[in-house]
Amino acid sequence: MAENTQESAAAPQEAAAPLDPQAVKNAQLLALLHRLFGADAFTDVHEPYGLLTVTTTRERIHEIIAGLQQDQELQLHFLTTMCGIHYPENEGKELGMIYHVHSLVNNLRLRIKIFFPIADPVVPTLTDLYATANWMEREAYDFYGIIFTGHPNLIRILNVEDMDYHPMRKEYALEDGTREDKTDLFFGR
Amino acid sequence: MAVNDTLEGTHKIIQEAKEQQQNSGLVPTLNDFSQELTTLNLGPTHPATHGIFQNILQMDGERIISGVPTIGYIHRAFEKIAERRPFYQITPLTDRMNYCSSPINNMGWHMTVEKLLGVTVPKRAQYMRVIAMELARITDHLICNSILGVDTGAFTGFLYVFQEREKVYEIYEEICGARLTTNMGRVGGMERDFSDVAIQKLRDWLKTFPAVMKEFESMFNRNRIFMDRVVNVGPITAEKALNYGFTGPNLRAAGVDYDVRAMNPYSSYEDFDFEIPVGTKGDTYDRFMVRNEEIWQSLRIINQALENLPEGPFHADAPHYYLPPKQAVYKNMEALIYHFKIIMGEIEAPVGEVYHSVEGGNGELGFYLISDGGRTPYRLHFRRPCFIYYQAYPEMVVGSSLSDAIVTLSSMNVIAGELDA
Numbered sequence: 001m002a003e004n005t006q007e008s009a010a011a012p013q014e015a016a017a018p019l020d021p022q023a024v025k026n027a028q029l030l031a032l033l034h035r036l037f038g039a040d041a042f043t044d045v046h047e048p049y050g051l052l053t054v055t056t057t058r059e060r061i062h063e064i065i066a067g068l069q070q071d072q073e074l075q076l077h078f079l080t081t082m083c084g085i086h087y088p089e090n091e092g093k094e095l096g097m098i099y100h101v102h103s104l105v106n107n108l109r110l111r112i113k114i115f116f117p118i119a120d121p122v123v124p125t126l127t128d129l130y131a132t133a134n135w136m137e138r139e140a141y142d143f144y145g146i147i148f149t150g151h152p153n154l155i156r157i158l159n160v161e162d163m164d165y166h167p168m169r170k171e172y173a174l175e176d177g178t179r180e181d182k183t184d185l186f187f188g189r
Numbered sequence: 190m191a192v193n194d195t196l197e198g199t200h201k202i203i204q205e206a207k208e209q210q211q212n213s214g215l216v217p218t219l220n221d222f223s224q225e226l227t228t229l230n231l232g233p234t235h236p237a238t239h240g241i242f243q244n245i246l247q248m249d250g251e252r253i254i255s256g257v258p259t260i261g262y263i264h265r266a267f268e269k270i271a272e273r274r275p276f277y278q279i280t281p282l283t284d285r286m287n288y289c290s291s292p293i294n295n296m297g298w299h300m301t302v303e304k305l306l307g308v309t310v311p312k313r314a315q316y317m318r319v320i321a322m323e324l325a326r327i328t329d330h331l332i333c334n335s336i337l338g339v340d341t342g343a344f345t346g347f348l349y350v351f352q353e354r355e356k357v358y359e360i361y362e363e364i365c366g367a368r369l370t371t372n373m374g375r376v377g378g379m380e381r382d383f384s385d386v387a388i389q390k391l392r393d394w395l396k397t398f399p400a401v402m403k404e405f406e407s408m409f410n411r412n413r414i415f416m417d418r419v420v421n422v423g424p425i426t427a428e429k430a431l432n433y434g435f436t437g438p439n440l441r442a443a444g445v446d447y448d449v450r451a452m453n454p455y456s457s458y459e460d461f462d463f464e465i466p467v468g469t470k471g472d473t474y475d476r477f478m479v480r481n482e483e484i485w486q487s488l489r490i491i492n493q494a495l496e497n498l499p500e501g502p503f504h505a506d507a508p509h510y511y512l513p514p515k516q517a518v519y520k521n522m523e524a525l526i527y528h529f530k531i532i533m534g535e536i537e538a539p540v541g542e543v544y545h546s547v548e549g550g551n552g553e554l555g556f557y558l559i560s561d562g563g564r565t566p567y568r569l570h571f572r573r574p575c576f577i578y579y580q581a582y583p584e585m586v587v588g589s590s591l592s593d594a595i596v597t598l599s600s601m602n603v604i605a606g607e608l609d610a
Contacts, residue, residue, distance in 0.1 A: 049304055049543045078431060080546075081555055081577075083570040100544060100557070100572075104431075104447050111544070132434030135580045143268070158261035158609060167269060174273045 026052040029108055032074060036067055044113075053111040061099075061114050062124040068101055068110070069129055076110060078102040079130045082137070084144035086118075088170045094118035095144060099126075125150040143168035226254060229591070233262050237340055237595045240605025244582070244594075251590040256583035260576075264609040271569040275534030276302045276376055276510075279569070284370035286573060287607040289332050290325035290550035291371045292361070297547035300455055301556040302376045305543045308507045312499040314378035315457040319494045320391070321364060321373055322456070322547075323487040328354050329550030330438070330480040330487075333602040337477055338409060340599045341418045346408050353401050356394050363387035377511035378504025388495075395492060402488075406481055416474065423585045423597030424472040433581040436574050437552025439601060442479045443471030449548040460497075461490045473600040480602075509536050534564050551575050551602055575607040 026047050033042065033054065041064065042054040056064055068076040080100040088094055093115035102109050116123065125148040126133035137148045138157040145166035148154055156163065165172065232243035241262040247254040267282045274282075283294035296318045303310060310318075331354050335347040358368040363386050365373040374380060383391075409415050425435070430443040440447055448465045450458045466482035468475025504511050512531055513524035530536055540562040546555035555572030578601065586594040 048541050051544055053542070079434060080553070081557065081570065081572040083557065083568075085559070085568050098557070098570075100555075104445070104452075107452050109544070130434070131429075131432045132577055132580065135576065139576075156261075158264040160261075167266070174269060 025108065026050070029074070029110065030054075032071075033110075036071065037064055051109055051111055053113065055113045055115070058097075058114045058116050058123050061097075061112065062126065062129075064112065065099065065101065065126055066129050074103060074108065075105045076101045076103045076108065078104050079126070079132055079136075080109070082126075082133070082140065084140040084146055084168065086144060086169045087115075090115065092117050095121050095146060097123055097140060097146060121146045123148055127151055142166070145169070231591075231594070233259075238598065238603075238605075239336060240603065240608070242579075242603070242605055242608060246591070246594070248591065251592075253586050253589060253591065253594055256586055256594075258579065258582055260579070260608050262609065263605050267610045268569055268571065271566055273565055275531075275536070275564055276538065276566070277531065278534070279566070280375075281370065281372050283571075284372055285606050286571065286610060287329070287550055287554070287575070287604045288369060289602075289604055290329035291369065292321040292325040292373045293329075293547060293549050294554065295371060295373045296322055296456065297545065297549065297554050298556055299374050299376050300547065301543060301545040301558050302510075302538075303505075304545050305538060305541055305558060305560060306376070306507070306510060307539075308377055308505045308510065310378050310456075310505050311502050312457065313501045314374075314503045314505070316494045316498050317379050317383060317503060318374060318456050319458065319461070320491050321361075323491045323494075324357050324360060326487045326548075326550055327484050328357050329602070330484050333550075333600070334409075334477055334480050335405070337419070337473070337596060337599045338415070340595050341415055343408070343412075343415060346405050349401055349408075350405055353394070353398050356390070356398075360387060360390050360394060363390055375504065375511055377507045378502070380504075380512075382503045391491075391495065395488070395495070399488065402481075402484060410478070410481070418592075419473040419477060419596055419600070421470070422473040422589065422593045423600065424470050425581065425585055426471060429581070429584075430471060430578075434577040435552065435581070436578070437549065438479045438483060439471075439476055439578055440552065441466065442468035442475035444469055449546050449553050453546070455545070455547060458490075461493045463487075463490050473596050476600040537562055537564055546572065549574060551604065551607065552578070571610055573607045573610055575603050576610070579603050579608060 029052055030045060037060070041060055042056055044055040046053055068074055078101065080102045082097060082099045085096045085098060086094060087096065095118050096113055096115040099112045100109065101112070114123070121144070123146055125137060127137065128150065134152070135157060137151055138154060140146045141148065141154055142156045142159050143166055155161065159167065227248040229246045229248050230243060231246055232238045233241045243259040243262070245257045245259065265285070267286070271279050271282060280295050280298055283298045284291040286294050331350045335350045338344070338346040361368055361371055361373070363384055365371050365380065367373070425443055427443040427445050430440050431445065435443065436447065444467050446465050446467050451465060463486045466479050466486070468479050508527050510531065513521070513527050517524035518528045538560045540560055542557070542559040544555060544557045546553045548554070552574030553572060554574060557570040557572065558566050559568040561567040582598065582601065586597055589597070
């Protein structure tokens with residue numbers, strides 16, 4: 001039964017990958033990105049489900065988002081969303097921020113990721129570029145403890161002020177982590 | 190004369206006493222009062238906020254000097270909870286975000302998972318979803334606009350259209366069995382076909398509703414008292430709105446014609462003919478008018494979808510994700526196995542990450558799902574339009590009076606459930 005499930009779960013993904021009109025657009029977009037910021041600015045380029053995804057570094061993220069915002073050709077000037085993420089097993093790159101930018105003129109979307117160590121979770125703020133980054137960054141700080149340098153008001157937003165941990169990090173299991181009478185066979189982590 | 194003398198004498202005494210006090214410096218003068226600000230807590234449980242969130246306003250008389258929003262009063266950690274739930278159990282969480290238009294949230298989530306799995310939903314199910322989503326949009330906008338009326342002191346329109354909202358909820362009941370938190374549809378399609386009663390109720394409502402909507406509009410659209418209260422109140426420019434990440438009717442009221450349904454059509458929206466209304470000034474009146482017009486456009490879409498509702502199955506053939514019919518579970522071994530595996534959350538999803546957005550009642554409702562091949566999402570992020578545009582609120586109301594701030598808040602349609610997740 002288990003084999004059967006895995007096969008059919010993997011099949012639709014393979015079928016969805018080729019022939020996508022978005023793929024052509026993404027190639028052009030990537031070429032433009034390389035021209036603007038240099039080919040070494042981006043690593044790990046892929047297109048999951050048609051959305052161009054690139055990884056860069058926290059040193060360059062502010063410059064890149066600002067450049068995309070100002071570029072007259074791309075006009076990627078709408079910050080759709082940003083969110084934090086935690087991969088505890090990626091040593092030295094445990095925490096990450098994922099940005100989605102969108103061009104309402106060209107209907108292009110781009111996903112940019114950055115990763116950095118959990119011991120030094122400091123990222124430049126985007127509040128000087130986008131007013132909307134304010135609460136999004138406060139949310140990422142609240143849930144992942146990511147520090148945004150230059151943010152005007154970096155305090156918790158959804159949780160209580162006196163909370164002393166960042167609850168979306170993976171070390172905080174959803175159920176009582178001290179329980180040992182119950183194994184977690186069914187729901188994974 | 191004697192009386193006047195006495196009075197004058199009294200005046201003198203009072204005058205002298207006053208001068209003495211003022212010279213002592215203990216009594217504040219008029220000049221002192223003009224410097225004094227009042228701190229006003231608008232919320233957390235203020236009737237005009239229509240939800241639990243707080244604004245700490247600094248007031249100079251009636252004028253707002255600054256505002257600090259505090260949110261999170263009904264934060265329920267949906268993103269964290271979602272990391273431990275199989276996909277079908279996340280649908281009820283989405284209900285509780287924008288609870289004025291839950292079917293849109295439900296469908297948006299199903300479509301996100303279907304995109305991840307690569308499941309293609311049959312045309313009939315797509316049209317059924319469009320009908321449910323547009324009904325939800327109508328109820329969402331009806332609530333926002335009629336409550337805006339209530340906040341300006343016009344209760345009648347609210348009562349008229351709430352009757353109609355009730356009828357839509359009855360249609361929901363026929364479609365899925367629930368009213369407010371609908372949990373409608375499933376990954377792969379709808380949970381059942383539209384019943385004859387549902388179709389009949391929908392047709393009846395489509396006949397009666399336009400007259401009510403016209404009456405509602407005739408009460409408000411050119412009403413002098415209403416216009417005096419809302420025109421030029423809480424405006425925002427298109428540039429600022431974009432910078433603040435506005436989407437949906439609030440952005441369109443500022444003059445930007447961004448609608449996810451048109452720009453990235455999902456669930457067969459490309460089949461339907463509809464217009465995107467836009468405003469010019471982004472003030473409360475424009476937001477009201479854009480929502481009114483969107484109700485008419487949603488009616489057009491529902492009519493088209495109902496007329497052209499294709500024949501065929503109402504769900505995809507995806508046995509690993511779509512529950513088998515209950516009768517088959519009792520008689521058929523495979524059906525029983527699938528039923529068990531789905532209910533116990535034992536179905537592994539493919540590895541991948543997917544962003545899918547739908548046009549929610551308030552704007553672009555996005556689902557960013559990262560799957561590591563497990564039974565639950567590794568990370569699920571909701572792009573909640575309310576959360577993103579509500580941060581512009583202080584800037585929109587500073588300098589206006591408190592009563593203007595109330596109607597601005599009302600016209601932005603901030604839903605606490607979506608704000609806090």
